[in-house]
Amino acid sequence: MTRPKGTAAATGRSLRIYRGAGAPHAAMDALYRRFVRPGDLVFDLGAHVGDRVAAFRRLGARVVALEPQPGPMRALHLLHGRDSGVTLVAAAVGDEAGEVVFHLNSANPTVSSVSAEFVAGAAGAPGWEDQVWDRAITVPATTLDRLVAEHGRPAFVKIDVEGFEDRVLAGLSVPLPALSFEFTTIARDVALRCLDRLASLGAYGFDVALGESQAMSFGRFVGRQEMARYLMDLPQAANSGDVYAVLPA
Numbered sequence: 001m002t003r004p005k006g007t008a009a010a011t012g013r014s015l016r017i018y019r020g021a022g023a024p025h026a027a028m029d030a031l032y033r034r035f036v037r038p039g040d041l042v043f044d045l046g047a048h049v050g051d052r053v054a055a056f057r058r059l060g061a062r063v064v065a066l067e068p069q070p071g072p073m074r075a076l077h078l079l080h081g082r083d084s085g086v087t088l089v090a091a092a093v094g095d096e097a098g099e100v101v102f103h104l105n106s107a108n109p110t111v112s113s114v115s116a117e118f119v120a121g122a123a124g125a126p127g128w129e130d131q132v133w134d135r136a137i138t139v140p141a142t143t144l145d146r147l148v149a150e151h152g153r154p155a156f157v158k159i160d161v162e163g164f165e166d167r168v169l170a171g172l173s174v175p176l177p178a179l180s181f182e183f184t185t186i187a188r189d190v191a192l193r194c195l196d197r198l199a200s201l202g203a204y205g206f207d208v209a210l211g212e213s214q215a216m217s218f219g220r221f222v223g224r225q226e227m228a229r230y231l232m233d234l235p236q237a238a239n240s241g242d243v244y245a246v247l248p249a
Contacts, residue, residue, distance in 0.1 A: 008071060010071070010106060010107055010108060010109050011049065011071040011072055011074075011075055011109060015049050015075060024212065024214055025054075025055070025058075027214035027215070028051070028052070028055045028214050029055050029058055029059060030214070031209065031214045031215075031216075032052075032055050032056065032059060032156070033059060035155065035156040035177075035178045035244075035246070036056060036059045036061045036155060036156050037059070037060070037061075037155070038059065038060030038061070039060060039061070039062070040059075040060075040061045040062070040154070040155035040156065041061065041062050041063075041064070041151065041152050041153070041154045041155060042056045042061045042062070042063050042064070042154055042155060042156045042157070042158070043063075043064050043065075043066070043144075043147060043151075043154045043156075043157040043158070044056065044063055044064070044065040044066065044158050045066050045093045045144075045157065045158060045159045045160065045161060045168060046066070046067065046093075046158075046159065046160040046161040046162070046182075047065035047066060047067040047072070047076060047088075048067060048069075048072050048109070048110060048160070049072050049075045049076065049079075050065065050072075050075070050076050050079055050080055052158050053065050053076070053079075053080055053086060054079075054080075056156075057080075057083065057085060057086065061085075061155070061156075062085045062086075062087075063085065063086045063087070064086075064087045064089065064147065064151050064154075065080070065086060065087070065088055065089065066089045066090075066091055066092070066093055066142075066147075067088070067089075067090065068090060068091055068092040068102050068114075068139040068140075069102070069104065069109055069112055070090075071109060072109060073088070073090050076088050087151065089142070090139070090140070091139065091140040091141060091142050092114050092139050092140070092141045092142075092161070092164075093141065093142055093143065093144060093147070093159075093161065093164075093168045093171065094114065094141050094142075094143065094164060094167045094168060094170075094171055095143065095167045095168070095170035095171040096141065096143065096171070097141060097142050097143055097146055098140075098141055099138050099139065099140060099141060100114050100138070100139060100141040101114070101116075101136050101137075101138055102114055102136065102137050102138070102139045103115075103116065103119050103133040103135075103136050104133065104134065104135040104136065104137060105131060105132060105133050105134070106132075106134050106135060107132065107134075108131060111131060111162055112133070112162065113133075113161065113162035113163050113164060114141075114161065114162075114164045114167075115161075115162065115163035115164045115167075115187075115190075117163065117187075118162055118163025118164070118184075118186075118187055118190075119133045119163075121163070121186045121187055122186055125186045125236075126236055126237070127236075127237065127239055128186065143171030143172070144157070144168060144169070144171045144172040145171055145172060145173055145174070146171075148172075148174070148176075153176065154176060154177075155177055155178065156176075156177070156178045156179060156180075157176055157178075157179040157180075158179070158180050158242075159179065159180065159181040159182065160181075160182040160242070161182070162182070162184075163184065163187045163190055164190075165181040165182060165183070165190055165191070165194050166190045166191075166193035166194050166197065168181075169181070169193075169194050169197040169198065170197060172197075172201070173201075174201070175201040175202035175204075175247055176247075177246070177247055178244070178245065178246045178247070179198075179244075179245050180242045180243060180244045180245070181194050181242065181243055181245075182240060182241070182242050182243075183208075183231060183240060183241060183242070183243055184239065184240045185234055185235075185236045185237075185238055185239055185240070186236075188231055188232060191228075191231050191243065192228055192231070192232075194243070195224045195227060195228055195243070196224070198224075198245050199224045202247050203247065203248055204224070204245040204246060204247055205220075205221025205222060205223065205245070205246050205248070206221060206222055206223070206224065206226075206227040206243055206244065206245050206246075207219070207220065207221055207222070207243075207244045208227065208230065208231070208241055208242065208243045208244065209241055209242050209244070210238055210240075210241040211238075211239065211240060211241055213241075216244070217230070218230075221246055227243065231243075
């Protein structure tokens with residue numbers, strides 16, 4: 001039997017990490033249950049191999065999942081392609097519809113990105129020394145506004161697009177009830193722009209979960225300035241996490 005190589009092997013590794021027996025399914029469900037109810041519509045932007053798609057489905061939500069990478073999209077089709085509650089879209093998301101250049105990290109597709117600035121910022125950064133973006137492909141791109149027009153207003157949006165989160169939110173012109181966006185300590189300016197954009201759309205409150213902890217740091221929703229200070233004060237080694245934003249009821 002020939003073992004998978006390259007992107008196939010990396011996708012298989014992602015499946016073991018994020019969807020294997022040791023993945024924190026219960027903690028993930030408990031976290032998203034705060035934002036998602038049965039029958040809700042959820043957008044998963046940067047779905048990768050669909051660990052969040054699976055969580056949203058366990059909670060009874062309908063999911064529109066976007067993933068521009070061919071390898072992870074093949075996995076998504078195998079895992080969710082027959083599920084009528086999941087719509088799979090092979091596209092990136094940004095501030096304009098059309099096409100974008102996507103920078104592939106074949107050995108670690110979780111950090112593939114549309115953002116050339118993110119790729120440049122990772123060069124030589126502590127903890128990122130072994131990362132190599134070895135290919136570039138052109139992929140379709142859409143916007144959050146278009147997704148809302150096509151599929152409806154989601155109750156929750158998960159945005160995990162490796163340094164392109166601010167551009168995703170730039171493509172949103174109306175406030176949504178709740179969402180999360182990933183941040184990294186090598187691109188804190190992106191997170192600050194995300195906070196600014198959301199503050200311009202509505203009176204959002206914010207909390208944050210570091211890494212894959214699935215645990216909120218504040219336990220309450222704070223304002224834009226307090227969240228910005230927290231992100232800027234994090235040590236570089238914190239690496240990444242997800243900021244959660246919620247409109248008041």
